[in-house]
Amino acid sequence: MNKRAYNFNAGPAALPLEVLQQAQEQFVDFQGIGMSIMEISHRSKQYEQVHHETQDLLRELMNIPSNYKILFLQGGASTQFAMIPMNLVKSGQMSSYVHTGSWANKAIKEAKLFGEVQIAASSKEQEFKEIPDLSKLAINPKAAYLHVTSNETIGGIQYSEYPNTGDIPLIADMSSDILCRPVDVSRFGMIYAGAQKNLGPSGVTLVIAREDLVQQSPEHVPTMFRYDTHVENNSLYNTPPVYSIYMVNLVLKWIKGKGGLAEVQQFNTEKASLIYDAIDSSNGFYKGVAVPKDRSIMNITFTMSSEELEKQFIAESQKEGFVGLKGHRSVGGLRASTYNAVPYESCKALADFMIDFQKRNG
Known part of the structure; x- marks a missing residue:
C-alpha cells in the first residue's frame, strides 16, 4: 500500500x-x-x-x-x-x-x-x-x-x-x-x-x-x-x-x-494544540477564526491574509499528501478536522508544513 x-x-x-x-x-x-x-x-x-x-x-x-x-x-x-x-x-x-x-x-x-x-x-x-x-x-x-x-x-x-x-x-x-x-x-x-x-x-x-x-x-x-x-x-x-x-x-x-474517553480527550487536545500553536505563533500570518476560549478540538478553522495565498497553501499542501484543508464553501478559509482517528503524526506533519509555508511566504 x-x-x-x-x-x-x-x-x-x-x-x-x-x-x-x-x-x-x-x-x-x-x-x-x-x-x-x-x-x-x-x-x-x-x-x-x-x-x-x-x-x-x-x-x-x-x-x-x-x-x-x-x-x-x-x-x-x-x-x-x-x-x-x-x-x-x-x-x-x-x-x-x-x-x-x-x-x-x-x-x-x-x-x-x-x-x-x-x-x-x-x-x-x-x-x-x-x-x-x-x-x-x-x-x-x-x-x-x-x-x-x-x-x-x-x-x-x-x-x-x-x-x-x-x-x-x-x-x-x-x-x-x-x-x-x-x-x-x-x-x-x-x-x-x-x-x-x-x-x-x-x-x-x-x-x-x-x-x-x-x-x-x-x-x-x-x-x-x-x-x-x-x-x-x-x-x-x-x-x-x-x-x-x-x-x-x-x-x-x-x-x-485506547483506554476510553478520558484518554481520547487528552490525545485529541494534544493533536489540536500542535496546529493551534502553529497559528498562534505565526504573528498573524495565520489567523484563527474561533475565539480561543471556544476553540474546537475537532475542527480547527483559520484564514490567511488573502484568498490567493490560501489557494497557494491548498495547492502546495495537496502535493505533500494533505487532504481536506479547504474551508467550507459557505465561509471559505481553511479547516483541519482532527477527529479521533486522525493520527498525531498527521497533525504534526500539518503543523510543520504550516511553519515551513510561512517561512517561504511570510
Whole structure:
C-alpha cells in the first residue's frame, strides 16, 4: 500500500487504520460463516450479536444510564432535525434553540415547520465565532426542550460546558464531537449524532434518548418517523444499515483499546494544540477564526491574509499528501478536522508544513 494521505476531511472523515484493516480481513468471510456481514439477514444471530454488542459498548464507554435507549436510525442527523420537534413538541408547547452557526440554523429551520421556535441565545452578532453566554439563557417555560449543537464544524467552535436546563430536557446534536471526550449523559434528554465523523462511516445515526421522551410519539407521526417504533423494535423495525453499525462496533472497540474517553480527550487536545500553536505563533500570518476560549478540538478553522495565498497553501499542501484543508464553501478559509482517528503524526506533519509555508511566504 502506498503512503496513506494526511486526511483532514470534515466528514466522511478518517477511520482508524486498524479498524479498516480488520474490516478488510472480515469483508468476504465474517467470523467463518462463508458470507460477508453485508450479505446476512439482520434477523440472524450473527448480526444480532453485533447489534447488541455495539449498544453495550456505547453504554460502557459513555456511561449511559439504564433509563436511556440507544437507537440506530437512518437519514443522518439532518432527519433528526425534523424528528425531534415532530415527536417531542406537544400541543401548547414550543421548542427552544441556541443558535451557534450553520448546523444549529438548519435544525432551527426544520423545527419552524412544526411550531413556534424560541432562540434562547445566539452568537450571530459575533459572526458565530464563539459560544453565546449561557448564563443569560432565558428558556420559555412552554419549551418542550432546549437544543444545542455541541460542535460547529464550519465555524470551529465547541461547547466546553453545557447549560443547566432544569426540568426542560436538553438535546444535543453531537455529530462532530461525540466520543471525543467524556460527557455526563444524564444531563441530556437526548443526544444524537451522524456516524461519519467520529463513529464510523456514513449510513447510521446514533440516538441516545431518555425513555420517557421516546416511549410514545404523537399519533399523527408516520411510522418510520416515530421514536416509539424504533424503541419497541430495538432499531430492527426495518433493515438497519448493517455494515455501518458493524463498523461502529469496530471503532468502539478501538476506542476502548485506547483506554476510553478520558484518554481520547487528552490525545485529541494534544493533536489540536500542535496546529493551534502553529497559528498562534505565526504573528498573524495565520489567523484563527474561533475565539480561543471556544476553540474546537475537532475542527480547527483559520484564514490567511488573502484568498490567493490560501489557494497557494491548498495547492502546495495537496502535493505533500494533505487532504481536506479547504474551508467550507459557505465561509471559505481553511479547516483541519482532527477527529479521533486522525493520527498525531498527521497533525504534526500539518503543523510543520504550516511553519515551513510561512517561512517561504511570510
